[in-house]
Amino acid sequence: MGFDFDALGDEDDDSPFPEVRASVSNIDDPEMPAMTLRMWIIGLTLCLIAAALNVYYTFRSPAPSVAPLALVLISYPIGKFMALVVPTKTYRLPRWLGGLEFSLNPGPWNVKEHALVFIMANVAVTPPYALNAIVVLQIYYGVAYGFGFDVTLVLATQLTGFGLAGLCRRFLVWPASMVWPQNLVACTLLNTLHAEEDEESGGVSRYKFFMYLFGGTFLFFFLPGFLFTALSVFSWICWIAPTNVPVNQLFGVSTGLGMSAVTFDWSQITWIGSPLMIPWWAEVHVFAGFAIFYWILVPILYYTNTWNLAYFPISANVLYDKFGQEYNVTRVLTTQDTFDMDAYNNYSPLYLPATLAMTYLLAFALSTCVLVHTLLYHGRTLVNGFKRMRVEKDDIHAKLMRNYPEVPDWWYGVAFVTFFACAIIAMEVWKTGVPVWALLLAVLLPVVYVLPSGFIYAMTGQSITLNLIAQIIPGTLLPGNPIANMVFKAYSVQTLTESTYFVQDLKLGHYMKVPPRSTFVVQLVCTVLAAFVQVGVKQWMFANIPDICQKGQKSSLTCPHNQVFFTASAIWGLVGPKRQFGPGSIYYPFLYAIIIGAFLPFPFWLWQRWHPKSRVKYISTPIILNGVGFIPPATGINYSSWFVVAFIFQYWIRRKNFLWWSKFNYITSAALDSGTVFCFIFIFFTLQFPKGGVTLKWWGNEVWMNSKNLFRVAPSSH
Numbered sequence: 001m002g003f004d005f006d007a008l009g010d011e012d013d014d015s016p017f018p019e020v021r022a023s024v025s026n027i028d029d030p031e032m033p034a035m036t037l038r039m040w041i042i043g044l045t046l047c048l049i050a051a052a053l054n055v056y057y058t059f060r061s062p063a064p065s066v067a068p069l070a071l072v073l074i075s076y077p078i079g080k081f082m083a084l085v086v087p088t089k090t091y092r093l094p095r096w097l098g099g100l101e102f103s104l105n106p107g108p109w110n111v112k113e114h115a116l117v118f119i120m121a122n123v124a125v126t127p128p129y130a131l132n133a134i135v136v137l138q139i140y141y142g143v144a145y146g147f148g149f150d151v152t153l154v155l156a157t158q159l160t161g162f163g164l165a166g167l168c169r170r171f172l173v174w175p176a177s178m179v180w181p182q183n184l185v186a187c188t189l190l191n192t193l194h195a196e197e198d199e200e201s202g203g204v205s206r207y208k209f210f211m212y213l214f215g216g217t218f219l220f221f222f223l224p225g226f227l228f229t230a231l232s233v234f235s236w237i238c239w240i241a242p243t244n245v246p247v248n249q250l251f252g253v254s255t256g257l258g259m260s261a262v263t264f265d266w267s268q269i270t271w272i273g274s275p276l277m278i279p280w281w282a283e284v285h286v287f288a289g290f291a292i293f294y295w296i297l298v299p300i301l302y303y304t305n306t307w308n309l310a311y312f313p314i315s316a317n318v319l320y321d322k323f324g325q326e327y328n329v330t331r332v333l334t335t336q337d338t339f340d341m342d343a344y345n346n347y348s349p350l351y352l353p354a355t356l357a358m359t360y361l362l363a364f365a366l367s368t369c370v371l372v373h374t375l376l377y378h379g380r381t382l383v384n385g386f387k388r389m390r391v392e393k394d395d396i397h398a399k400l401m402r403n404y405p406e407v408p409d410w411w412y413g414v415a416f417v418t419f420f421a422c423a424i425i426a427m428e429v430w431k432t433g434v435p436v437w438a439l440l441l442a443v444l445l446p447v448v449y450v451l452p453s454g455f456i457y458a459m460t461g462q463s464i465t466l467n468l469i470a471q472i473i474p475g476t477l478l479p480g481n482p483i484a485n486m487v488f489k490a491y492s493v494q495t496l497t498e499s500t501y502f503v504q505d506l507k508l509g510h511y512m513k514v515p516p517r518s519t520f521v522v523q524l525v526c527t528v529l530a531a532f533v534q535v536g537v538k539q540w541m542f543a544n545i546p547d548i549c550q551k552g553q554k555s556s557l558t559c560p561h562n563q564v565f566f567t568a569s570a571i572w573g574l575v576g577p578k579r580q581f582g583p584g585s586i587y588y589p590f591l592y593a594i595i596i597g598a599f600l601p602f603p604f605w606l607w608q609r610w611h612p613k614s615r616v617k618y619i620s621t622p623i624i625l626n627g628v629g630f631i632p633p634a635t636g637i638n639y640s641s642w643f644v645v646a647f648i649f650q651y652w653i654r655r656k657n658f659l660w661w662s663k664f665n666y667i668t669s670a671a672l673d674s675g676t677v678f679c680f681i682f683i684f685f686t687l688q689f690p691k692g693g694v695t696l697k698w699w700g701n702e703v704w705m706n707s708k709n710l711f712r713v714a715p716s717s718h
Helices: 039-060 070-086 112-126 130-139 149-165 180-195 204-218 222-225 235-241 244-250 280-303 306-312 340-347 356-388 398-404 407-431 436-460 469-477 480-510 515-542 560-575 576-579 588-598 603-608 622-627 636-656 658-688 700-704
Strands: 089-092 101-103
Touching: 039 070, 039 112, 039 398, 039 515, 070 112, 070 180, 070 658, 089 436, 089 603, 112 180, 112 480, 112 515, 130 149, 130 480, 130 515, 149 407, 149 436, 149 515, 180 204, 180 480, 180 658, 204 222, 204 658, 222 658, 235 244, 235 700, 280 306, 280 356, 280 436, 280 622, 280 636, 306 356, 356 436, 356 588, 356 603, 356 622, 398 480, 407 436, 436 469, 436 622, 469 480, 469 560, 469 576, 480 515, 480 560, 560 576, 576 588, 603 622, 636 658
Parallel strands: none
Antiparallel strands: 089 101
């Protein structure tokens, strides 16, 4: 399955996909400098500062985040300024240092340097997932191994995926059909910033359009973001009937199904990704899956009290006990933080709210569906790739990239082995009790899923995670070992996630004609340095900030993400999946979803084999199952508003005015994203963060919090 088969063309001098033609340049200047000293100074400075800030604020609630797109905009004037004022003198290193020539100012700040800064930001500014495990060990289990363990584990989880990503290039980067829609927005923004003038005559330029829309979005976000927050959570039906239980369960936003399509908050619309970025056929898949499973099937299961669902809120991201209260994990722990079977039997089994139960059910089905789908639809591609044959005909971008020496596979192989060895060192040197065979199994999961996940992500912009299966496997094989469960989960999930991000950046470098070896060095160096900075910030915070991760901490450093991670470690590492889904559990039927998922792709694959011209060939069962993976905490309003905007831009405008769409669609997404992010950060640091903060108390900021979402059936012992 490709990106948009209806749009295929025979252009030899450009991409066969109009989405790519609209956002990616089909020309290149091989002499343009990329990995310059200026790029290193700007990129490392901004990325390491952003990485440190993001680690600090990941422990805070609420928390802003410095997004990679923000660094693209910040680095642009800095690069232009340096090109203007820094001397152009050329320097030469001594012969004993290689005699390399370099200049602090090799000419105008160019698009390849800028692309490398963005690549740095993409792989380095997000807080490492393994920090969750490290903090939970220290705060909740009282185990602190120190800086050496922390940085070794972070390096392993961050960079094993780097080696894996490079080995997948021939499948996920070089083929033209691997579009990676996230990159189209970035390419459009970069090309817009560096284009001296639009080639088209007449009309507003892309750059002016971006600046106008960026400014308008920045100003408008003050309404839903601060002045009138009900515009963000626009559940007006619940305002009319705040005590009507079914109305709030169906139309409520925070703990309901969000059966509405109206919000004026771009951050709500883009909760599951930009609707201007993902191809229309994939958006139809995602919304169809959401509507079927969450707006139709969930209410049926809930109001028939299947699996005792009606004893709990219809939508929540926490687990419950038999009394209808949030599950108290500490009641099933001994003083040594091990599982207490007697306390568990005297307290309660774990119960799932309706939307979370559906999420688990679909995750079981997806675990096998995505593998079978990949073998059926991409089997020939995999065989050709492993035979070192060309997977498909080169497009213009692949041809232009032949001007640059490719990175040898063994470079990535060495990186993979080296950082996997770091994981073994972390477990063995610091005596964590996590067996090496568990690490082998943990890394095997992303190795198996990286290509299926990559195919889905590259074509649809929808990522696949291993959160559920990466908790169930160690919970089954190593019961009662929460440390092993956390390490296994962190290593598996982050290796797959990082490999996807690294491949995405490799494709961005491919589109921007950045030499592959420059991309390799930049990704590796920035991620390694960021790991030391991020762990250092964490170490400083926990050594110097009193009451960190405690309720009521004066700077709001309450560690909300770590609380969720701890709960998951206790549930899957202590209580264990056997008690949750094994024989005797009311959720035992969930396991049949694994079998059903393996057979789901076959009917559609067989039908398109018999009827090649049928539109059934566009149906992708993994996308239908995976697209709803943001629920919870995402709700119906995030999907419905996203789909409405997608219909307007990706279907209606694209067909009615393709020239406007090809020129402005992706720059519109970039401007809306950037304006919203900058306004959010501005509001946080100027109005909310200063001591005391500014709070506007009036109807428009409170009405959306007045609705009730009670249980339809009164709780009882069941």
